[in-house]
Amino acid sequence: MQWSVGRVKVTKIVEQESLGGTRFIVPDATPQDVQKMPWLVPDFADDQGRLKMSIHALVVETPSHRIVVDTGLGNDKEGRPMPAWNGLKTPFLETMTAAGYPPDSIDLVLCTHLHVDHVGWNTRLVDGRWVPTFSRARYLFGRTEYDYWAGHRDDPAHPPAPFDDSVQPIVSAGLADLIGPEHRIGNEISLIATPGHSPGHLSVLIDSDGEQLLLAGDAAHHPVQFAHPDWSATVDFDPAEGRRTRRALLARFADTPTRIIGGHFAGGRIVSDGDAFRMVMDAP
Ligand SMILES: [Zn+2]
Numbered sequence: 001m002q003w004s005v006g007r008v009k010v011t012k013i014v015e016q017e018s019l020g021g022t023r024f025i026v027p028d029a030t031p032q033d034v035q036k037m038p039w040l041v042p043d044f045a046d047d048q049g050r051l052k053m054s055i056h057a058l059v060v061e062t063p064s065h066r067i068v069v070d071t072g073l074g075n076d077k078e079g080r081p082m083p084a085w086n087g088l089k090t091p092f093l094e095t096m097t098a099a100g101y102p103p104d105s106i107d108l109v110l111c112t113h114l115h116v117d118h119v120g121w122n123t124r125l126v127d128g129r130w131v132p133t134f135s136r137a138r139y140l141f142g143r144t145e146y147d148y149w150a151g152h153r154d155d156p157a158h159p160p161a162p163f164d165d166s167v168q169p170i171v172s173a174g175l176a177d178l179i180g181p182e183h184r185i186g187n188e189i190s191l192i193a194t195p196g197h198s199p200g201h202l203s204v205l206i207d208s209d210g211e212q213l214l215l216a217g218d219a220a221h222h223p224v225q226f227a228h229p230d231w232s233a234t235v236d237f238d239p240a241e242g243r244r245t246r247r248a249l250l251a252r253f254a255d256t257p258t259r260i261i262g263g264h265f266a267g268g269r270i271v272s273d274g275d276a277f278r279m280v281m282d283a284p
Pocket residue numbers: 115117118218263264
């Protein structure tokens with residue numbers, strides 16, 4: 001799937017799709033509640049009230065840069081909290097290449113945050129070692145986010161696997177740049193600090209020729225949270241801050257032409273609906 005934003009092109013590369021799983025992601029979203037939101041069907045839920053989600057990377061092609069925003073789960077990784085995320089052998093890189101983006105054509109990798117499903121393809125396994133997948137690229141990690149995870153590698157509440165096999169090898173290879181929300185890429189890309197889901201979560205705003213697209217990362221996991229911004233994801237780091245961030249982000253872009261793509265859903269516009277919001281699909 002592909003979107004145009006002025007002179008910028010955004011391509012979604014899907015790694016994994018799922019149906020259901022509300023219990024693990026947004027536990028408040030019971031099938032009965034989801035069925036009360038018919039606007040979710042068929043793009044974001046089925047008529048049984050099961051949520052549709054995906055794990056994907058977004059390739060952003062500006063006039064000056066080819067950027068991968070978030071890198072999914074990756075192949076051959078182990079020690080992940082979900083059995084279906086271990087030992088993957090997906091054709092993700094082949095899909096990317098077929099879409100016109102071979103790994104060595106990528107200039108920048110930007111991780112909205114350093115959770116397991118957003119850093120995986122940073123590295124791949126070669127002769128028993130984790131090496132950078134995008135060998136020509138600089139990798140941009142939020143400084144706040146990086147510092148937190150680097151400081152909690154020995155914390156049993158946070159399995160160290162994603163950091164050790166998908167973040168540290170990039171730093172060791174000298175390819176990482178730690179950035180703050182003021183960082184800009186070319187004329188088109190700016191960042192928005194959206195903490196809560198993780199300590200230093202960043203969202204990406206593309207602005208080109210009067211058009212805007214927000215890559216929200218996991219500030220919302222599913223459009224069901226547009227209607228219920230107070231519903232948290234089980235994996236939110238600071239649920240209260242996550243709720244404030246989500247509500248502020250939705251309010252800022254509601255009823256504007258700005259489109260939104262999330263870390264696990266794509267893509268439409270936010271419209272206000274009573275004291276909350278809903279999503280309207282747009283044609284890619
Ligand atoms: Zn995620």
